[in-house]
Amino acid sequence: MKRQVVLLAMLSWAGAAMAAEPPANHRNFVACPIVRDTNTVPCWLAEYEGETYFLTIQTDVSAPVNPPWLGHRVLVEGTVSDEPRICGGIVLKPVALSVMQELDGSCNTMLPAEERYNLAFEPPRPPGPSKGRLAFGDPVTKPRAEEVAASRSFELRYEFDSLVMFRHAQPLQQIFEHARQSNATKVQITGYRAASLLSNGQLMQEDKEIGRRRAEQVADLLRGAGLTALQYEVKWQDETKRAKGVEDAAVRRVQVVVSR
């Protein structure tokens, strides 16, 4: 069912209204990712309209941007930066990457290391063991014991059309800890459905049910972790009309408000 919806949504690009286009310095597109080896960690690239763009390097679980997957296409939503090219690609920064769920066997390009494409900087995390810490900190941390506010809002951001995944363990843990420390009595969960305005003017919309599914899943997970005594208010919204090609990824979210 969901697959059909996604396919329909993707097939509908061509017929979508070309009402607007993202700003010129934005690149929003779907393509096969490309991995290029270097003498340290590999680079992740993608090609769009004859140009190569640098997406990210291999880091570790704690990185704010995680590499895509061969075997799948990737939705790239990025801003062209003025940084020097990396691995031959124009640097998109900031960039949001969403792995498309369906398999695509044509996305299988691995390029060998070449001297001219070696990184001009030391990567936060080498390809082997780390130097004793995660590149960007512990992916799941307990909040410090401090005075707990009566009400606090949390936000979970999602990849396109996706539900909870590894990177949500940390914000979920924070919600969990806060609810316990604050003796919360209720939680309000709002799931959002979004769309992405691609650089070619097409609108890529998420599954029609995704907002509801996101909200209900977060509620189920919090209950499943033991927060069963809270009063849950679960709702969802469709914000596909907000797509402007700038920070569309930020709209794919669940808002959680925990209060006493």
Place this chain on the structure above:
Amino acid sequence: MLKAKVKIAIGIGAGLLAGAVFADQPVAGHVPNQNRQAQQAPVSDSQSPPANRWWTPGEGTPLPPVIAYPNSFGQVGVLNNAGVIDTKGHPFFEPIGENGRACVSCHQPANAMSLSVEMVQQRWHETQGKDPIFAPIDGMNCPDLPPGDPKSHSLLLERGLFRIFLPWPPKAADGSNIDPEFTIEVVRDPTGCNMHATYGLKSANPMVSVYRRPRVAANTKYFTHQGFGVFSFIGKNGLPATRDPETGLPSGMNILSDARQPTLKTQAVEAAVTHLQFNGKLDEERLAKIVSFESQVYTAQAMHVGAGSLIETETPPGLGIYNLAKGREGLLGNNVTNFVFPMSEAWRKPAPSPDPEITRRNDMRASIARGHDVFMFRTFWIKDAMHLNTVGLGNPTKRTCSTCHGMHMMGMDIVNGWMDLGTTNLPWAREEPLNPWNERKPQMPLFKITCKANVPPHPFLGRVFYTQDPGRGLISGKCNDVGAIVMQQFRGLAARAPYFANGSAGSLRELVDFYDRRFNIGYTDQEREDLINFLSAL
């Protein structure tokens, strides 16, 4: 054989383990020097129990503080931190169920608290197949096959596998049905159990039968830790972790191949029912004794045929039972501060010696150290491994063995430890193509998995794929958990072949070769040999 073959004391007089004791309690004066020479003197065979020493349930023999058993790579040691264990009346050692088995039946000290297929075969011959380990419930391919016929026990006799029967659809902790994300169809049923009218998938009490190796019931502080990565939500998928039903604390989910039990205690409750055929729930006193025993017993290789003692003071901190017992749990070892199995420079670059035997010993130590470096630093492309490539590393990721096997001193995954490395899912699982000239038939069941239309396909295998054992998927009902197996610890490997949860690697060579094929690593002969030597010393 080295003259310096290390003496390992047997029995209660374990004070003979002087080198190791001194490591914890330095002794002044001449004794350390005496100890060094004492450790170099050979051990007569009469002092070591035979490799096939079988602990019979209810035999009542005290289990000494330290005991060692020979294996083809040297000797495996078992260390009881609590001192002598009085096994008489002890629920780990007594046949508490209906079928005459005890916990020790499948967690034998001589096999690093697991059970080798060699030992299984030995018991078959010694008892004409009447040992309780061959009980129909799980020591037979399916419970109603003809007893006494080796064919009825072929998976146990040939691959050391016991039948694990799990309800389908899966059950939540409260006993309610979980709506699975996939359908399961029996494609091949060589044991007859998955299509069986009483025991099968379409029976009145629907069960899936899979076949798995007994895991090591020792070194448990490491894989039950509350340290790095153990939170209320699973770091690999954001879903709630299982919880200790008594404390409410989240579990690290590294017990059993599918993490279906959160604690040693709940695992003991289940094992008593499913393996020992104990009818009911064990009382608190016996459960406490089982957990207490499992929490203080350590096992690791204690002597290596080439490298000598693994309990002397100069033993690298990652090797030997004493270092294992005093190590810190809950540490990520995939870094150059903790390391997974810390080595020592003395082994990596030993001082030259005019003594050819010392030189040979040092050569083996250097090989083990190189094998460690292959494990830690030899990069390759890890591709299409569910719960590894999907947790932020990208697919593929250029990493090393220790990326997945990162738990300090164990080599398990430090966080909730299931992963699909390809041991049970096709196309990587061991499957011999059929041909008309070969009488060997497939041994393992084969299931067709179809991910339902309302969920994403498996990220690397698609919507329809095949598996010999759905692993974690049988518990969570998640499509992307199919074939994901909680990896096993690396300690005492030399004493407990075969390897992997489905026993598909008969030797350390086959284990290394599996990874070489799976990830196209391209080990050189030297790397392969060093890696095997390293693994055999753990």
